[in-house]
Amino acid sequence: MARVTVSVPAxxxxxxxxxxxxxxxxxxxxxxxxxHRVLVLLLMLAIALVMIYPFYFMIDTSFRTQDQFQSGHxxxxxxxxxxxxxxxxxxxxxxxxxxxxxxxxxxxxVSTMAGFAFAKLRFTxxxxxxxxxxxxxxxPMQSIIIPAYVNISKLNLLTSxxxxxxxxxxxxxxxxxxxxxxxxxxxxxELIEAAVVDGLGYGRVFARVALPLAVPAIVxxxxxxxxxIWDDLLVGLLFLQNPDERTITVGLGALSAGRVxxxxxxxxxxLVSAIPAVLVYLVFQRYLISGLTAGIGK
Amino acid sequence: MSASTATPxxxxxxxxxxxxxxSALARNRGRTGLVLALPAFALxxxxxxxxxxxAVYYSMTRWxxxxxxxxxxxxxxxxxxxxxxxxxxxxxxxxxxSVPVAIVIPLGIAALLHERVFGWRFFRSIYFLPTxxxxxxxxxxxxxxxxxxxxxxxxxxxxxxxxxxxxxLSGEYTALLAVAITFVWxxxxxxxxxxxxxxxxxxxxxxxxxxxxxAGALRxxxxxxxxxxxxxxxxSFVMTVISAFTALFSLIFxxxxxxxxxxxxxxxxxxxQTAFAKGEFGxxxxxxxxLFVIMAVxxxxxxxxxxxxx
Numbered sequence: 086m087a088r089v090t091v092s093v094p095a096x097x098x099x100x101x102x103x104x105x106x107x108x109x110x111x112x113x114x115x116x117x118x119x120x121h122r123v124l125v126l127l128l129m130l131a132i133a134l135v136m137i138y139p140f141y142f143m144i145d146t147s148f149r150t151q152d153q154f155q156s157g158h159x160x161x162x163x164x165x166x167x168x169x170x171x172x173x174x175x176x177x178x179x180x181x182x183x184x185x186x187x188x189x190x191x192x193x194x195v196s197t198m199a200g201f202a203f204a205k206l207r208f209t210x211x212x213x214x215x216x217x218x219x220x221x222x223x224x225p226m227q228s229i230i231i232p233a234y235v236n237i238s239k240l241n242l243l244t245s246x247x248x249x250x251x252x253x254x255x256x257x258x259x260x261x262x263x264x265x266x267x268x269x270x271x272x273x274x275e276l277i278e279a280a281v282v283d284g285l286g287y288g289r290v291f292a293r294v295a296l297p298l299a300v301p302a303i304v305x306x307x308x309x310x311x312x313x314i315w316d317d318l319l320v321g322l323l324f325l326q327n328p329d330e331r332t333i334t335v336g337l338g339a340l341s342a343g344r345v346x347x348x349x350x351x352x353x354x355x356l357v358s359a360i361p362a363v364l365v366y367l368v369f370q371r372y373l374i375s376g377l378t379a380g381i382g383k
Numbered sequence: 384m385s386a387s388t389a390t391p392x393x394x395x396x397x398x399x400x401x402x403x404x405x406s407a408l409a410r411n412r413g414r415t416g417l418v419l420a421l422p423a424f425a426l427x428x429x430x431x432x433x434x435x436x437x438a439v440y441y442s443m444t445r446w447x448x449x450x451x452x453x454x455x456x457x458x459x460x461x462x463x464x465x466x467x468x469x470x471x472x473x474x475x476x477x478x479x480x481s482v483p484v485a486i487v488i489p490l491g492i493a494a495l496l497h498e499r500v501f502g503w504r505f506f507r508s509i510y511f512l513p514t515x516x517x518x519x520x521x522x523x524x525x526x527x528x529x530x531x532x533x534x535x536x537x538x539x540x541x542x543x544x545x546x547x548x549x550x551x552l553s554g555e556y557t558a559l560l561a562v563a564i565t566f567v568w569x570x571x572x573x574x575x576x577x578x579x580x581x582x583x584x585x586x587x588x589x590x591x592x593x594x595x596x597x598a599g600a601l602r603x604x605x606x607x608x609x610x611x612x613x614x615x616x617x618x619s620f621v622m623t624v625i626s627a628f629t630a631l632f633s634l635i636f637x638x639x640x641x642x643x644x645x646x647x648x649x650x651x652x653x654x655x656q657t658a659f660a661k662g663e664f665g666x667x668x669x670x671x672x673x674l675f676v677i678m679a680v681x682x683x684x685x686x687x688x689x690x691x692x693x
Binding site: 122125126128129132133135136137138139140142143146155191194195196198199201202203206207208209210211214215217218221222223224225226227228229230231232233234235236238251252254255256258259262281286287288291312315316317318319323334337338341342348351352355358359362363365366367370373374377378381 | 408411412413414415416417419420422423424426427428429430431432433434435437438441448492495496498500501502503506508509510511512513514515516517518519520521522523524525527528532534568571572573576577580614615618628629632633636637640650651654655658659664667668671672674675678679682
């Protein structure tokens, strides 16, 4: 904690004040330390430029016409005007939202229930069932996509959201279940037992006691899955056969594969498609990080 | 169990009477547990478990998605004789060469961020940003970056290397290199975050002690930081390998379409191409099974590594 508060004030005055109080005998070393910090800062700025460049490129290019893009001179708004005719942006953003929300609701429902069961309700067969679900983490999407595609087409679900939603939900469930189980294991058993002794059934204990406590894990799963599903191409490409139901990422992927040469329009579309996931990322970064590192274990 | 059979019958009855409410509760708990776990299991079994078994079955058939004719395990032998299959695996192998780069660069960046100089949180957010952006978008920008008139060629020209101006995506190996560079770029944020989390778990007094003893920054990193980060490096290594095998479909789809030739066709892309472009569902299923086996081996190796650490 002390390290953090030290690094927040950044003016040269406060930095020297800090080092003066922190290490009086080492006053001589103040200059090299500051030089070092400046170097680190410059390096970090350089890396930031590399990471941010694609976003700059998208924004800059989207405000040009194709001619302006090729010549490298001038800006205009015309590509943004052409965007909606190349890509039904409103419709596709809505589709992305519908698919994400439905899939995530299913994932949350099944994974919180299962996670609670595995963590707190020792039942016969719990371990093999848990292992079976976790083992599915090893199955790459591409390995099941062909049989799943044929199965779902036989159910006539390729021309509705349902097929894609089911596949996304199934793909997201193993990791979500893993995360939820780990989270519920962290809750004290006494909490559950006390509520049971108070006369609540196990089902109600789950809904009224455990679930409200699981909000951080629920947010983590939601954020991870939102970004994953929003950004996915393959499942959408195969399981959303009706163009009116395409998500924005699929729409964009199809557009780019269709030899569209109007790059500024493509960049405007890319930008629009990226914004929602980026916003979710910026707001819930902390949860995304905790979800990402959850697999490391202790 | 044996203890209870040895107790006299009366006390056993008493025991049972005393236990009855609790065992009813236990039964209730067991039943609730099963009911709550079942939907997740059913979803995974129906949409992942059964399809992977189907994939194994159909991998030994000739299948167009509607009608399948049984061929047998010889389909695998046929595939092993297919030079394109090996070309595709070679691409996967070459892509794996980028994995160490995708580990080392983030290690350095995490070490920089860990110095916590002014604005490190801001920089962390910037570096991590690509995690939120789809491969489709990344691939679209990347395709322009490596194009004949793209930024990379402009950069090369500005440092006097204008004569090498080339369309990177039109050469088999340069295209694969372009895919690999894009892959590394987008893994940087994720791995940096993992290492930063790891660094935060290290007791700073260890570093102070080493510094007092006169160890230089590099020695401290190599002898103290790195061993303590091992678990995190292992984790991100496996994650990066898995991503290299299974996460690049969209990037390749948008950036190169697998070409030129089979220059950037990896196994996962080959699955898609074989099934949905050529209509050979049986062969596609077979390639998917091969991919699954590779992933399972990597997963098992990781488990073994984790176990050996304990």
